[in-house]
Amino acid sequence: MAQRFGGRFSPDMRRQDGNLNPVPVAPIRHRLAGxxxxxxxxxxxxxxxxxxxxxxxxxxxxxxxxxxxxxxxxxxxxxxxxxxxxxxxxxxxxxxxxxxxxxxxxxxxxxxxxxxxxxxxxxxxxxxxxxxxxxxxxGSDPMRDKGMAGTDGFQQDRAQKMIDEAETHLAQMRDAIRRAGDRWLDARVDRFAATVEELFDRVRSNPGDLSAARRYMGVYLVGARDATVKFADLYRQTRDPATRTSYETFLDDLEQDFSAKSQRLLEGDRTDLDIEISVLRDRLAREGVRSDEPGRLDAPRTETARFLDGLLTPGRDKAR
Structure with a gap:
């Protein structure tokens, strides 16, 4: 279906509240796709x-x-x-x-x-x-997994299965909003989908977060899809501004919830990293690699220990 061209300063491209359209999210496309x-x-x-x-x-x-x-x-x-x-x-x-x-x-x-x-x-x-x-x-196909070293294969498979189902819900949500015939709403749903993809990325990098994100990737996303289907059918017939405003508010709230959940998962990953570093520091100290006296470092006894010590104490050379 043909779509009317529109830009930042084109007529009817502003919402009633004066805000500009959301920046459309560019689809993933390979540079050699043509x-x-x-x-x-x-x-x-x-x-x-x-x-x-x-x-x-x-x-x-x-x-x-x-x-x-x-x-x-x-x-x-x-x-x-x-x-x-x-x-x-x-x-x-x-x-x-x-x-x-x-x-x-x-x-x-x-x-x-x-x-x-x-x-x-x-x-x-x-x-x-x-x-x-x-x-x-x-070129050739990617032949190895990326960023999955040290992850549990079983947990990774469970997480990927859940992500695949959630991506299906997102695709159905996009298909439904296209029936409304509104480019602004298409871009708005694409922006929401990009926020959801960030949550998917967090779960891929740490499959242990699946239990914490399961409700978002299942119940909430299914609810967003069902609401979008009903809105698209109703808005295509009535073009009611109040209905549109209600749907946009719904998307805004849901997007904030997904973004906050992604941020909490990221903060949890940082906490886990701090714990791992702290445990490794204590272990090095018990093995005599580090001195208990603050400000002093004993010479590491092996090349691996020297590497880890330099990694965990980036300000060591400056202190010397």
Missing amino acids: RPKYVTLAAVPLLFGAFFQDPTGMAGNLAAFGMIAGAMWMTGQGLAAEAAYEVRRVARRPAIPRKLFGGVLAGLGLGVGVAEPGSLMGAGAVGVTGLVLHWLAF
Whole structure:
């Protein structure tokens, strides 16, 4: 559906209370996301040329175009998964290496497109070249988890399952608000979703916080989705300003609650870090690495101890 252009100083772009529209949250997009469609366009001659060949050649050209188009679709999905992986502090590697499969499928498509009787070696060389060029153009898939060292795998799986369900609720909430046909409300819900994503990020980095955030990611988010669905259906029919104001106030309150919860979880992580550092300091002191006399440090006996001592006492060199 076409949408009217609007900017900061465009008419009707201010709310009744005089505040400007919320800054839209840019969707996650890979910098190479536009490349696959150009490769698909470059393969269009295979599609048109198929109708000027014998049945065998037609089947080969159609199959080659289908493979290349499918490979580019799979590559686009891989780029989207990589973009989501890059923006998160804690993330699992993609379960399916889509870009790798896309490169293999693109190489097969090129090989089939140039294959002729008695020229299998040449077709194979073209296919391998296409695979290499695909890797040079789009890179490889993330092959390792990020920021998950030392975390409990079972707890991480439970947290990720809960996050996946919560992201489904967010997606349904976005779909519902689009039915209202209001760009300001679309941007407002996107801003709320960004706040919720911060809570997801906290839970990913520390799955032990799942129990504390479960009600927010479940009950509260489901309630926000249901309220958004009902509001969108009602507002699309009535365009009642009072109903809109009530919904915006609801989103403001809910966003503040989610933001406060994320901040409390962050403060809890800092407290845990302070406790870990304090315990490690006491352990070093008991092993004779640190002197009990304040202001004095004994020389650490091992390289590891010296590293830890320097890490825990950043002002040591200045004191000397």
